Amino acid sequence: MRRLKSIGAFWYDFVVGDDWRVAVVVVAALALTAVLVHAVGVNAWWLLPVLVFAALGWSLRRAIRS
Amino acid sequence: MTALPLILTVFVACAVEAVEALTIVLAAGLTREWRSTFQGMALALAALAAIVAVLGPTITLLPLTALRLVVGALLAIFGLQWLRKAILRATGHKSLHDEASAYLREVTAAKAAASSSRGRVHDWYAFTLAFKGVLLEGLEVVFIVITFGANQNNVGAAVIGAAAAVVVVAVTGVLVRAPLAKVPENTMKFAVGIMLTSFGIFWGAEGAGVSWPGQDAALLVLVPVVALVALCYTLLLRPRAVQPASAPASEEVTSS
Numbered sequence: 599m600r601r602l603k604s605i606g607a608f609w610y611d612f613v614v615g616d617d618w619r620v621a622v623v624v625v626a627a628l629a630l631t632a633v634l635v636h637a638v639g640v641n642a643w644w645l646l647p648v649l650v651f652a653a654l655g656w657s658l659r660r661a662i663r664s
Numbered sequence: 665m666t667a668l669p670l671i672l673t674v675f676v677a678c679a680v681e682a683v684e685a686l687t688i689v690l691a692a693g694l695t696r697e698w699r700s701t702f703q704g705m706a707l708a709l710a711a712l713a714a715i716v717a718v719l720g721p722t723i724t725l726l727p728l729t730a731l732r733l734v735v736g737a738l739l740a741i742f743g744l745q746w747l748r749k750a751i752l753r754a755t756g757h758k759s760l761h762d763e764a765s766a767y768l769r770e771v772t773a774a775k776a777a778a779s780s781s782r783g784r785v786h787d788w789y790a791f792t793l794a795f796k797g798v799l800l801e802g803l804e805v806v807f808i809v810i811t812f813g814a815n816q817n818n819v820g821a822a823v824i825g826a827a828a829a830v831v832v833v834a835v836t837g838v839l840v841r842a843p844l845a846k847v848p849e850n851t852m853k854f855a856v857g858i859m860l861t862s863f864g865i866f867w868g869a870e871g872a873g874v875s876w877p878g879q880d881a882a883l884l885v886l887v888p889v890v891a892l893v894a895l896c897y898t899l900l901l902r903p904r905a906v907q908p909a910s911a912p913a914s915e916e917v918t919s920s
Contacts, residue, residue: 612803613738615745624740624864628733628872635873643874646865647886650740651893657748658897662757 617660623653667821669883670812673859674825677808680852681801682833684766688797690837691770696779696790703785704794712802719810720819729871735811736868742807743860747894750854755901767842808860815867858894862887 614621627649634642693701723731752758770793777789785791809826813819866876866883876882 612807613741615741615748617748620744620748621741624737624744624868628737628868631869631874632733632872641875643869643876643882646740646869646872646874647889650744650861650865654744654748654893655897657744658751658901661748661752662755662901 617657619660620653620657623649623656627653667816667818669859670816670818670821671825671828673856673863674805674808674812674822675829676852677856677860678805678826678829679833679847680849680856681805682830683847683849685798685801686833686837687767688770688801689794690842691767691774692790692793692797694841695771695774696777696793697787700785700787700790701794704791704796705798708795708798708802711799712806715803715806716809716819716823719806720813723810723814724817724819729873731814731871732867733871735815736864736866736871738807738864739811739860740864740868743857743862743864745857746853747857747861750850750857751894751898751901753850754854754898756903757901812863815863854894858887858891862890865890 627646630649631642631645634640634645689701689705692704726734749758774789774793780788782788805826809819809822813822816822862883866886870876878885
């Protein structure tokens, strides 16, 4: 069980890293993009870059403040 | 799209990780025993090659849209990790990775550890140190090789980039016989972070159904824009009153 936990912790740290909020923003941005493209019919190519840049700035600000 | 950006991105990413792995291998080899160190290193490289050989062709069997969505998300998350760390280091909010002190730490630990043999391995400590070091540093490279290679349907080119970096770093390490402390690791991580984030945004959005203006040429705009944003954050987050002599952003000063 301990081994399983450490493997899980390794992969979490490997993929998600220091700030899980960045991962959440990326996934949410992709989901929102897909909804805009497929359900609303908007070619929202600009949405992901904008949200990614905002997430990076937010994460950096949090890291510096802490 | 040509294979050159793919090869270059994998080469730089792999070179950064290879420099870190070299530090561990040198510490194990020079303070313990070379034979066991090489055994550990060879086993780790074989494991990494096996992962690429199994996952590479398997992942290319996925439908391209799903592949781009998943890989794009992973690359963007992964790239932002690298970029975040590189910006924090460049602005002095996180200490720079110092190969010389990392080497000293490994050497101290290696000298203190007891010696024991298992099977054909004479020095188990040197073996496991080299194995873990190469495997853990190599996993990030494997991730990049597989995701970039699969997306461009050219795993072979990605492997060439990775292999070339390993050879260059290994040959340099053999010639110098010391950790490569002068390599501008943070600058390289910054560049790789930009590439991973850009490709992640590009493929992720395509996987979500977006049509980029200008198709593949959009990448030629996206990469400089990501670089510009990252540079702006670096400039904005730099401490205002920094004495020139203690400026933390200069890698040569702090990591050599």
